[in-house]
Amino acid sequence: MNELIGKQDDELGADLWFPLPAPLCLLTLLLPPLSPAAPISPAEPISQAYSLALYMQKNTSALLQTYLQYQGSPFSDPGFSAPELQLSSLPSAAISFKIWHALEDGERLNRAQGAFLALTQHLQLVGDDQTDLNPDSPILLAQLGAARLRAQGLLGNMAAIMTALGLPIPPEEDTLGLVPFGASAFERKCRGYVVTREYGHWTDRAVRDLALLKTKYPE
């Protein structure tokens, strides 16, 4: 699994102008016995993660709009919104501010990491769904792929932060579980909608998470 992340990060570095140190940080993460014992300052990985989250934030709404545009009416209708649609396998980003603020840094990061782990897997699923539904729309497929890679990149950055903060890294788990392969086209469209929507919400939340961390660990 660690190898997988490393490989994906390499892809990310090639595809995006992703901060170069990220894979390096990840390497240090991957090889803890070799890394020097001296604790790394959390400011740098926080800053990098924050930059990436900000960059992702700029693209989330475009991703959602592109996604909806290809699903046909009513999804493509202006102002479409279906908050009632949820995915049980995907944690919701909505949280009361008070609770969020009261969370400890480790817990906050834990939740975000769990969410982005789920998002990467769901984005993969949505990409596959759309390959069936919109095989002639390379733009959509590329955006979904890019979003997945960015989510993975942010995961790596968060892991680096947790390492820097000396927090335990939660084990990766299969959040998707049994994939409902027999889902109807409509269910797939809805699923994709929820995933791209939650991806935006979680990115917004991650920006806030990291901004808060930034203030706590200034450079």
Added chain:
Amino acid sequence: MKLSRKEQAESARNGDQTHLWEGVGKWEIVWTAETGQPRARPAFQDDLHRLRRYILPGSSMTSRDRPLDRSLYGSTTLRAPAPRAAALLRLRGFHSCYRSEKTNTKIPALLPGDHEISINPLHGSRSSISRFILNEENISLIPDTPEILNLSADFSTSTIHIKWNDKGSVFPHHSDVIWQIKILRKKKMEIVTLMTHNTTLNGKDTVHQWSWTSDMPLECVTHFVRMRCYVDDLHFSGHKEWSDWSPVKNISWSPDYQPKVIPKDKVILVGSDITVCCIIQEKVISAQFGKEMCSLIHLDGENVAIKIYNVSVSPTSGTNVVFTTDTNMVGTVIFAGYPPDIPQKLNCETRDLKEIICTWNPGRPTGLLGPHDTNYTLFENFSGQNVKRAEDTTNVNYQLFFQMIPNREIYNFTLKAHNPLGQSESTVLVNITERVYPHTPTSFKVKDINSTAVTLSWHLPGSFAKINLLCQIEITKSNSVQELQNVTVKGLENSSYLITVGKLSPYTNYTFRIRCSTETFWKWSSWTIEKQHLTTEAIPSKGPDTWREWSSDGRNLIIYWKPLPINEANGRILSYNVSCSSDEETQSLSEIPDRQHKAEIQLDKNDYIISVVAKNSVGSSPPSKIASMEIPNAPIVAPNFTVEDTSADSILVKWEDIPVEELRGFLRGYLFYFGKGERGTSKMRGLGSDRSDIKIKNITDISQKTLKIADLQGKTSYHLVLRAYTDGGIGPEKSMYVVTKENSVGLIIAILIPVAVAVIVGVVTSILCYRKREWIKETFYPDIPNPENCKALQFQKSVCEGNSALKTLEMNPCTPNNVEVLETRSVVPKIEDTEIISPVAEHPEDSSEAEPENHVVVSYCPPIIEEEIPNPVADEAGGTSQVIYIDVQSMYQPQAKPEEQENDSVGGSGYKPQMHLPVTSTVEDMTAEDDLDHTAGYRPQANVNTWNLVSPDSPRSTDSNSEIVSFGSPCSINSRQFLLPPKDEDSPKSSGGGWSFTNFFQNKPND
């Protein structure tokens, strides 16, 4: 009254008298003794089967309206009421008796007509005997209620399958049966449809199956089915009725979870209708198909459906159907598209005779992608092999590859297209050796053989061993001429090919490229990339063109030659060799480098043969030879020239150089001829330079290319000729006709001046006439007094005494007689002064008509005229002669000059008025005698007789003559004033004497 079997039994127990006839085959007859009409139905009961069959003895074969096998209907059952279990049934018509322990019995089918039936209890009183009349027409035929054996459903196609048994075995012979099947929907059993189905009974029990497809998915709502039948037995004359409806059976479905929208991911044909339903517990608020809202069809519970008509083609991801509730949205996706079009332009070819590539055009798009996209399979019908297109082919590339079968040339391909909505196919039969589209040849190379031939080699992959290749070579020579050569080569197995191209030019840049096909042409391959090649050099094919010229001092011979054109040089010229040979010696200059095209050799003026040879890296050209003394030739063409500009008086000519080849010598100059001439006239044909009207310009400055010819006349055609000349002579001529422009200014002046002069003269004349009107009047139209009243006639008495009473005397105050004038000589010189410029000076140019008038006028004042005469003489002959005239004062001219004599005959002389007077007469063919008379008659100014005679009597007298006559009135003659003119210069005017009005003209120049 219709009774079920139970009821029959019931009624039997109750003691009703019921007749039961059973069978169509067996008839069950039910009746009541008192009221009931008997009824019949086919007897299916097992117990009835046991009843014996009665074959009617001597059946009425003659019956008209009954089939012959009427008896085959078999037995008839008669049931007696239970209490009378044992009874005797007598059929009167049959004369038969049936004994039955039960309450029913069977009797054979009845023959037409009435039958009296009596039922007698075996043990009872005779009074209880019941009798009735039975006729088949009173019997109803009611088939037994059918029963649905099996009801099944195919939910994917929304189809219900129904199975049932027709129980045809109970009917002895064939009958048509009508089945009615009723489909009901929802719990409220709303009828959806009622359909009929026809079958035939064939005497055996047959299970029938029938299917019905629902417009609404079967999952949406429970469907119920029941059926009944009607036996249309042609042999039965009674009343036929539908059977009872069968018990209902239903099809229902319950979802594994809710809510659920059905159908799921359905692919339908564009233009069809579809019903979508939503199985849900919540209340559905709205439903939409794509962008359009749909009206809800309420089903059981909260379930709803929508019906969509004439579905249009879906976008790629399908058309969404969405049901919205207060808290949720559920939906499904419909994919509306088309079945695959017939593959078009199916074409199978090979590039290497190893693999066949079949390509096609899918035709109309299906509108379906992804999992619903069209699958293509290519079958080869002879071999039975097939290839499928990879399903994950996302690129729109409609081709399939088929490995060739060894030693097979003919292939019959069928391409099958298939998608969820249908399939189509198209076939093609090919001889694959005729469908070869070779790859682009590779490794294309050019190699030299010699200066005019090269070999071309290339590689072509493919198994062409059994066929011939046709290749095309494009040869482009130095970016100019393009040539295509076709060559046929024997095909090989994955090999290189080699051909030779000849007939090339040495030392020339060629561009080669090649493409190939097969002898049975199908398609050219692409061209190879171009290869440039420079052929090798060859010796120059001829020597250079050579000229020579003696230097100005005559000692050296200068030899010139023209560089060889590239097609003759056959390479790069490195040097030239020049040699001059005579009988005695040979001089040569060798290795003259290229760029220098001239050599100078000191020679005496003997005959030499000069030879020039050009050399390139391969060798020398053949020598080009000329003799040293050869005379240069004249140019063989004339220079082209054009007229650049023309004006009224000039022409600008421009010409071009003569090409050196046509000059044939050294240009020395041009000759330009020009002269008046029109096209067509051969005025300058000869171009004789001696002709005065042709001007020649010799242009020796050979750099001069223009010439302006000036001083020409306007609007005149000029003939221009230009020739070039060399030492060898003058070349041919080139001529041209040019018309100069009109000189408009000169023309205007030429018109304006005479007009202006005429106007001025007219105006001056008018003014003078106006001023002198009195004088004119007096002169030309004097009041002629009546001679009788005229006292002048009495002048002999007192002419000059100034009698004022006489008008004539007033008018002519110069009464003094001329006789007195002769005595006053001193006056003469003055008159001479004033009148020097008298008309005489100009008279020779003036009209001859004016002249005589003057003279005539003068003639009446003799003294003045005499003075006038000398004036012209004074101009030319000097004052001496003047003096002479004056002195003489004679009427006769003694010194007439020879000129005057000549002029006299012409009548242009005013020199001698006296002589002239008769001369003017001769103008009108006066005879000499007349002259004499006149001269003689001049004096008679005083002689009244003479005066009287001249004018009226002369037959030839003109108006002027008559004027003369009037002038010659005695009054004027006697005028003294006239003879004494004032000394002023303007005296002639003031004097107003005998001068004619022509004086005005004569005076004018003086002014």
